[in-house]
Amino acid sequence: MAIDAATVRKVAKLARLREPEERLASLAQELNGIMSWIEQLSEVDTDGVEPMTSVVAVKLPLREDVVTEGGDASRVLSNAPKAIDGFFVVPKVVE
Amino acid sequence: MSALTKLTLKAAIDGLKSKAFSAVEITKAHIDAIEAARGLNAFVLETPDQALTMAKASDERLARGEGGDLEGAPLGIKDLFCTQGVRSTAASKILGNFIPTYESTVTSKLWGQGAVMLGKLNLDEFAMGSSNETSAFGPVINPWRRAGETTALTPGGSSGGSAAATAADLCLAATATDTGGSIRQPAAFTGTVGIKPTYGRCSRWGIVAFASSLDQAGPIAKTVEDAAIMLRAMSGHDAKDSTSLPVDVPDFASFVGRSVKGLRIGVPKEYRVDGMPPEIEKLWADGIAWLKDAGCDIVEVSLPHTKYALPAYYIVAPAEASSNLARYDGMRYGLRAGGPSLTDVYEQSRAQGFGEEVKRRILIGTYVLSAGYYDAYYLKAQKVRRRIADDFDQAWQTCDALLTPTAPSAAFGLGERSDDPIAMYLNDIFTVTTNLAGLPGLSLPAGLDAQGLPLGLQLIGRALDEGTLFSLAGALEKAAGFTAKADKWW
Numbered sequence: 090m091a092i093d094a095a096t097v098r099k100v101a102k103l104a105r106l107r108e109p110e111e112r113l114a115s116l117a118q119e120l121n122g123i124m125s126w127i128e129q130l131s132e133v134d135t136d137g138v139e140p141m142t143s144v145v146a147v148k149l150p151l152r153e154d155v156v157t158e159g160g161d162a163s164r165v166l167s168n169a170p171k172a173i174d175g176f177f178v179v180p181k182v183v184e
Numbered sequence: 185m186s187a188l189t190k191l192t193l194k195a196a197i198d199g200l201k202s203k204a205f206s207a208v209e210i211t212k213a214h215i216d217a218i219e220a221a222r223g224l225n226a227f228v229l230e231t232p233d234q235a236l237t238m239a240k241a242s243d244e245r246l247a248r249g250e251g252g253d254l255e256g257a258p259l260g261i262k263d264l265f266c267t268q269g270v271r272s273t274a275a276s277k278i279l280g281n282f283i284p285t286y287e288s289t290v291t292s293k294l295w296g297q298g299a300v301m302l303g304k305l306n307l308d309e310f311a312m313g314s315s316n317e318t319s320a321f322g323p324v325i326n327p328w329r330r331a332g333e334t335t336a337l338t339p340g341g342s343s344g345g346s347a348a349a350t351a352a353d354l355c356l357a358a359t360a361t362d363t364g365g366s367i368r369q370p371a372a373f374t375g376t377v378g379i380k381p382t383y384g385r386c387s388r389w390g391i392v393a394f395a396s397s398l399d400q401a402g403p404i405a406k407t408v409e410d411a412a413i414m415l416r417a418m419s420g421h422d423a424k425d426s427t428s429l430p431v432d433v434p435d436f437a438s439f440v441g442r443s444v445k446g447l448r449i450g451v452p453k454e455y456r457v458d459g460m461p462p463e464i465e466k467l468w469a470d471g472i473a474w475l476k477d478a479g480c481d482i483v484e485v486s487l488p489h490t491k492y493a494l495p496a497y498y499i500v501a502p503a504e505a506s507s508n509l510a511r512y513d514g515m516r517y518g519l520r521a522g523g524p525s526l527t528d529v530y531e532q533s534r535a536q537g538f539g540e541e542v543k544r545r546i547l548i549g550t551y552v553l554s555a556g557y558y559d560a561y562y563l564k565a566q567k568v569r570r571r572i573a574d575d576f577d578q579a580w581q582t583c584d585a586l587l588t589p590t591a592p593s594a595a596f597g598l599g600e601r602s603d604d605p606i607a608m609y610l611n612d613i614f615t616v617t618t619n620l621a622g623l624p625g626l627s628l629p630a631g632l633d634a635q636g637l638p639l640g641l642q643l644i645g646r647a648l649d650e651g652t653l654f655s656l657a658g659a660l661e662k663a664a665g666f667t668a669k670a671d672k673w674w
Binding site: 092096097100101103104105106107108116119120122123124126127128129130131132133135138139140141142143144145149150152164167168169170171177179180181182 | 282491499506510517518547
């Protein structure tokens with residue numbers, strides 16, 4: 090299935106990436122080139138093959154549900170683009 | 185004291201212990217070398233004051249007869265590792281002036297052993313690239329040049345800064361990371377030794393995430409023994425990384441120099457690709473002959489799904505990257521642009537902060553994970569990944585390690601391949617399989633091509649069997665007798 094400008098627009102929106110309208114066609118072409126190269130995976134017989142989600146065969150460890158580190162808002166906020174009174178300042182979320 | 189920068193890590197550690205020179209002296213020698221080599225663009229941030237403070241502390245410990253395994257040794261740190269109080273960028277504009285309030289586990293282990301930080305090393309943006317050309321700071325220049333030419337060559341990527349700085353004697357060794365070949369291909373392009381250990385050997389905590397199921401840290405160093413010393417210091421279980429393996433860390437250096445007699449070396453026939461330069465074919469044949477002379481048995485093996493590794497990688501890695509990079513939203517750290525609406529800030533911050541290759545991979549990743557395509561792409565790629573891992577399991581029935589070339593070419597010119605993403609992706613054709621299977625892979629320099637550029641051989645081992653790789657690499661290093669260095673032009 091070919092990727093067209095409308096698909097790129099939709100995917101860019103999902104990825105929250107602003108792409109100018111005039112870039113969409115060339116991006117579609119680039120992505121088509123990569124995806125059609127990837128299509129060769131359909132040659133591989135994967136019937137009954139368990140998908141590999143991790144190369145580490147161990148079960149993910151659990152730890153006790155306790156606070157290990159925290160209570161230091163100034164460290165958390167130290168790289169904030171904008172902060173006031175111990176809070177992140179973000180654009181208006183609810184109209 | 186420029187001779188101090190020519191030392192191997194091992195010789196430097198020994199010299200510091202015996203007080204032949206001080207940590208401050210060897211650190212100053214490296215700071216001078218870095219200043220004189222700014223044309224290479226290997227460092228994105230130099231930290232000379234911090235280096236001298238750390239070196240002084242090392243000298244005090246050495247004077248008391250104390251000190252760790254790396255006491256006083258000046259190292260370079262890939263700028264993908266978060267360093268407390270020191271700007272960490274992943275070579276991306278989106279992290280802006282990000283100053284971590286914490287230290288990555290790997291670097292904190294190095295400082296715990298007394299190592300000295302010289303600064304942060306350049307890389308492809310978010311480690312996505314094979315030529316260093318995607319860095320927001322501009323590419324690193326390879327210290328190596330073709331004989332009689334001044335064309336600027338790539339040091340490889342993504343750990344191009346780590347490789348170039350080590351090759352040009354700007355640091356004794358460097359940290360690096362490898363998601364599809366980012367330690368081994370730059371090592372091959374610069375005549376250095378690099379190892380990507382078994383997935384889970386080194387903690388990923390505090391390393392900027394690219395593709396979490398593939399990312400592994402490892403060292404780039406001047407010799408096989410140096411790489412072994414570095415890897416030991418970087419490895420170990422960490423409760424802060426749930427995929428970190430709770431296993432003991434061997435003394436890897438003790439494997440270097442051991443006999444390799446009787447080891448069975450697999451030569452995978454699928455790694456003979458069309459268009460491979462005859463010099464790489466020859467180097468591979470030399471490597472096979474050297475290991476045979478050292479008493480190894482050579483066996484031909486088949487890894488039938490090799491050709492599907494890169495296409496599978498270019499689903500898995502972008503999918504994980506699109507998820508990992510969703511955190512860069514302009515709210516809590518890094519670049520914030522656009523406005524006034526929330527969506528506009530998200531979209532503008534990301535559009536302005538990410539470079540073209542990173543955006544391309546986010547788009548691919550978002551596409552393959554989007555509704556209706558997940559099974560066709562992501563699930564399919566995970567199944568192919570299993571097939572690739574099974575190929576290796578099959579191979580281990582008849583051999584103990586594999587020998588292959590590291591990369592399909594020597595270092596190429598900057599700009600020569602940047603127009604065609606797939607041509608660039610093919611750089612990782614021999615290295616990416618081990619990331620998908622989680623296996624250790626080591627690259628060491630073994631010869632020069634007709635134009636005088638270094639070429640690398642790769643050893644691939646069983647999971648957690650880095651020791652065997654170090655023994656084999658030691659034997660190859662001895663047989664190859666590779667001592668060439670780039671002629672200093674910078």
